[in-house]
Amino acid sequence: MSLRVFLPLSLPLAVALSLAGCQRNENVPAALPAASAPQDTGATARLSQQADGLLALHRQIIVLMDGEAALPAAQRREVQALGQQLFHELLQRQQALAEAALQPAALEATTALLTRIESEPGWFDADRLAFKEVLEQLATGLKASQTLDGIKLARRAQEDIDTLAEVQKAYEQELKEVFGGFAKRGIELKRERWTDYTAKLRALHTREAVMKQHGAQLPAAADLAPEVPASAASGAMRGVAAKDREVFGDKLPPKTVLLTFDDGPHPRYTDEILDILKRYQAPAVFFQLGQNLGKVGADGKPLPGNGSAVAKRVLAAGHQLANHSFTHGLMSKFELVKVKEEAANTEALLDAAGRSGDALFRFPYGARNDGALSTIEALKLRSMMWNVDSLDWSDPIPKSIAARVLAELEKQQRGIVLFHDIHARTVQALPLVLDQLAADGWRFASFKDGQFVISGDRPAPPQLAAGELYRESHALVIGINGYSAWPKLAHAVRDAQAVREALVTRFGFKPDNVTLLTDAEATRANILKAMNERFGDAKRVKRDDRVFVFFAGHGSTRKLPSGREVGYIVPVDAGLNDLQADAIAMPQLQEVAEAITAKHALFVIDACYSGLGLTRAGSVAADSNFARTNARRVGRQMMTAGGADQQVADDGPGGHSVFTWTLLQALNGKADLNGDGLITATELAAYVAPAVSAIAHQTPAFGSLPGSEGGEFVFELPTAQEPGLSGAVAQLDDKASQLAAKIDEASTASRQAAPAAGGASGVQVTIKGLDGKDQALAATTARVDPGARVAAQRANDRGLQLYRERRYDEAEAAFKEALQLQPKFALAANNLGFVLYRRSKFAEAAGWFEKAVEMDASRSLAWLNLGDARLQAGDDAKAMAAYKTFLALAPKHARAAELQAWIAAPSDGTRPRAL
Structure with a gap:
């Protein structure tokens, strides 16, 4: 149950x-x-x-x-x-x-x-x-x-x-x-x-x-008139006998929805909901509480508060403001004079915010009686109820909220939906609802001049909606250095460990769901057991899951009498002379892929040759309606490191193979070709394949396995969780930095503009298919507007990556872009200051560090950076003040003893000029 x-x-x-x-x-x-x-x-x-x-x-x-x-x-x-x-x-x-x-x-x-x-x-x-x-x-x-x-x-x-x-x-x-x-x-x-x-x-x-x-406090039956028919009321809401006095969702045309949000405005969540509605071009009615908008003086004059500015942003975005009482009290229990006062005071504050148009009212809890209804009508207000309740106030799971709303709308085929713009979970659930409605051809309604106004166009969803894409994630990660019969490798185990780390810490795979097999553990029996028992168990792996398999080790090829070649991955216990008995053939991986119940699976093989004689080419066409179809389509995809006559390079930067190092760079965000915060397997291949080919004598291949229905494995990029740039942030060495710039340049140069399905813009990259033949790989790159806050975070994340690669001009531009989008973004201000500091622009850097601590005085690293910048600029007094604040916030930092010694040193000119 x-x-x-x-x-x-x-x-x-x-x-x-x-x-x-x-x-x-x-x-x-x-x-x-x-x-x-x-x-x-x-x-x-x-x-x-x-x-x-x-x-x-x-x-x-x-x-x-x-x-x-x-x-x-x-x-x-x-x-x-x-x-x-x-x-x-x-x-x-x-x-x-x-x-x-x-x-x-x-x-x-x-x-x-x-x-x-x-x-x-x-x-x-x-x-x-x-x-x-x-x-x-x-x-x-x-x-x-x-x-x-x-x-x-x-x-x-x-x-x-x-x-x-x-x-x-x-x-x-x-x-x-x-x-x-x-x-x-x-x-x-x-x-x-x-x-x-x-x-x-x-x-x-x-x-x-x-x-x-x-x-x-419970609304008694005597306080409420008889219920209206089920088509006009549901959940906790009860209607009145003369229901035509009120607005209900049963009057909407089929497959039409009116979105409403109660209990705001909220200082943060309301703005986030406005960003989401903008992306979907969806209008809404915001029923707001007077106490959240401000106060009303004894003389009856409104005294707007901070919430009034939020309300004005709702209006500026093209939405409607409406009255939800002043205190959210149980109005069926109020004296009528109190009902009038609650409604009138909120009306005054709404008018002060600039509200115009229809004057709508919603009774808190849907609790009203004929007297209360007549009282608000005397103020020329009209009651609007709902027939689909999201229950977002009680349900903690965004997916569950979305499923409830969609199921009820499917049942009633129209509706006024009740949400609340005061919950983070509503912000998460809303895109899931809107994406499905747009995909299924629903239209959005507004309310004007006493009637519903239906938008003429059915908006297409964004290419991919943000939110949870999978129920669960599973992975098998294999790395083998210590072969007994085959030549030993240097970096395969480290490759596997780095991939596992990325899956768990960056992409939210649960550690218990990621099986890591290295060296002696990676026998043929163990690999096949892990694949069959973990991925073939329908109780463990469900339809809405994803499966990722990574192998780093030796690969080989066996030529059949027919002339066809079959590729193998080589377990640690394989001999040299009997691949068929000792290794794992690619057709076996295909069988595993077809037996997986998860909707999406991706195999990444970093081995010498991973050719697939039985695999069809995997050209994936770009699709501007990807969000509509990907969740329903099965996807079975594979990317390999090289071709039949090639050996893959095991000597890339950072102790990785060239292929895995490039793969990790791509997963850090570089493969997000359209900036939507999501990396599809196609985008991954479109970045990795030409980049690897440009720096090593190998040609990665990519395609779909038999049984695939065009679905795409998707990685959802997280936002950076770091405290900010400081001297402790590791950077690539010069050689690796130059290589990172080279692979970016090669990957960009390989892409050609190409028309995509549905009129979306796209790129086309020619790479090898899994059958060894050239294929044109198309990936949609239509830019997606994620909203200013999310766009600023992504620009900051991009700047962090560029800083690590010592690409300071580009990093500086990225952090400035983040601050243009979000002027109060303290993290980006600190990071911009540190890039300037690294370029010896100490006074300019100090200015940005000061802005960072003005925005967020608890940002200890910004105080540390400010002290360093002021010291380099020759202002010991301001440096000391910044260092003292830093030490008070972070007394056990690695630099604490050094700073305390500097502060205690005599100010006679012998104090160090730099730390």
């Missing part, structure tokens, strides 16, 4: 985290010096009390929602309605706790609160995630305090948040299936079943007790 729980956070609560014993970054001191401002001695007790209340509510929500999907329909509606109300109360408690902890006089109390969140012995593992939103607000607010003590606490809060993100990534797929594992970060690893956690909570609370405790 599936289990769905209420998770009121941007991270799944079912992924439990124990920060008890969590080892924070040792660069941050656990004990902070006393704050300079007088401290409130009672603040610690008050924050502790608020934390207890927040956690109690968090636990009640979990008990309330645990297994609610199995309840009878009427009870399920009441449980969901109460769950929504408690969720909003939880948000208010989180906000109140964060605001109290951000008071200058509460710094010591805030330190105690963080310690408690991390290590309170009486709290269960999953309890700590109740405080994630609090931690995020603390990290942001304390960082802006510009005090050293505050910056230290901000770093500590951010590290706790980073731990949650790490756990989410590691457990999200497992969570989706069984809500199973809970990890404890630190020396001791602890796992706890979700059912064990909920069982502990049931000893403290029961659903009946929770409902009884909050029962006065």
Whole structure:
């Protein structure tokens, strides 16, 4: 039986985290010096009390929602309605706790609160995630305090948040299936079943007790008119008898959807949703809370707050603003004068933001009665309800949210969809929904002059939507140096280890799902067993998975009496004279590929000859509608390092073969030919093959295996997680740097402009097919607009790669591009400063480091870089100030002793001019 729980956070609560014993970054001191401002001695007790209340509510929500999907329909509606109300109360408690902890006089109390969140012995593992939103607000607010003590606490809060993100990534797929594992970060690893956690909570609370405790807040049947037909209402929403007074989704034409977002504006997620809607050319209605927009004075005049600027951006993007009350209260319980006040105050703030057009209203929780409805109508507002509820407020899994919306729309064939623009998971789920709707030919609607307005065109989706592309990822990675009968190799094991590292750390493959066989382990029996048992097990490998196989070692060829050649990969225990018995033939790999249940599989063979006599050529045509079809098409692809009459080079840079080194460069982002953040197998081959051919006497081949239906294996590029450039960042040596520039040039020169399917622009590269014949490999390169924030991150990542290759002009241009896209991008400012520093432009570099710490004063490396730049520029006083701040933030850094000695040195001219 599936289990769905209420998770009121941007991270799944079912992924439990124990920060008890969590080892924070040792660069941050656990004990902070006393704050300079007088401290409130009672603040610690008050924050502790608020934390207890927040956690109690968090636990009640979990008990309330645990297994609610199995309840009878009427009870399920009441449980969901109460769950929504408690969720909003939880948000208010989180906000109140964060605001109290951000008071200058509460710094010591805030330190105690963080310690408690991390290590309170009486709290269960999953309890700590109740405080994630609090931690995020603390990290942001304390960082802006510009005090050293505050910056230290901000770093500590951010590290706790980073731990949650790490756990989410590691457990999200497992969570989706069984809500199973809970990890404890630190020396001791602890796992706890979700059912064990909920069982502990049931000893403290029961659903009946929770409902009884909050029962006065439930919308009673007497407060609501009879339900409208199922075509006009669903989930927790109930309609009124005269339903024509309100707007429902059943009036939309077939295969038409109106998107709505409640409870905003949010300072970050609303803008991210605007970026997504822009990519899909989809209009939406944003039902906003007055309290998020500002306040209304006693004289009735609106006093816009920070949220008003977000609302103006919603309008500027072409979307509609609407009224969702002021406080998100249960309006069916309000006196009518209170209903009027809530609606009128929000109207004043919406007008102040520049709202025009239809004046729409949505009752919180869908709870209204005839009196409340008549009251808002007297203000010339019209109620708009929904008929498809995403339940994004309760479901932690973006894919699950998307599946629910798509299934309900498929069932009803039209709909007003309810989302909330205050959750990170909504941001993740929305592209999955829009991509499928666009692919299936749905149209988007808006509401104007009292009626639906349907867009005339059915928008095509972006080439590939961001988000989770696979349910699970599996890999077999093999590297053999120590052959007994064959010549020994120098770099194959290191190649395999580097590929495994990239899969796990860069592309999110779970370590347990990656089998590494090296040297004596890589026998014929072990290789075939790993392929057949791991990849042939339908219980382990599912339809929506991907499989990756990498082999680095010897390869050979056997010529058959017919004249046809068959390629082999050579295991460690193979003899020299009986390939058929001792080695693994390419047709066997084809059989393995056809038996895999995963939709996409990619074999990469770095061996002397990997020819495939039975394989058809694998020309892959570019497809501008790739996003529509790739998830449905089976893909079986292979790339090999060389041809029948060639030996592959085992002496590339960094202790790798030339082929694997180029492959790793490509996976670092260079093979993303259209800048969409995704590398398809075709893009990988289009970059690697001509690059390798230009620097070694070998011609990599690529193609599709029998059974492939045109699907593409896809790598999704992560964003860089590094703290920023500093003197500790490793770079390629001069030879490797020159080689990197050469392969980029060769790969670029090999591409020719070619028309692609559907009118998209494309490139064409002529490389060898798996049968040894030339083939024209086409790859779509239509540029994709990912939004300014994502584009800035990619430009920064590109700059980091170019810096490592000592290509400073290009790196500088990339970081400047990132800052043009995101002017407040502190990481890019630091990185630009460091490139200038490496070019001896010390004063200019210092200016960018200063901008970086102005944007984010907790960025310790920027303070270190600023000190170095000021010292080189001859300003010892400013250098010392920067170094002191750095040491306060990172007292155990590798350079700490050196800097402390410099600071302590006499200022009589003998102090070193450079460190």
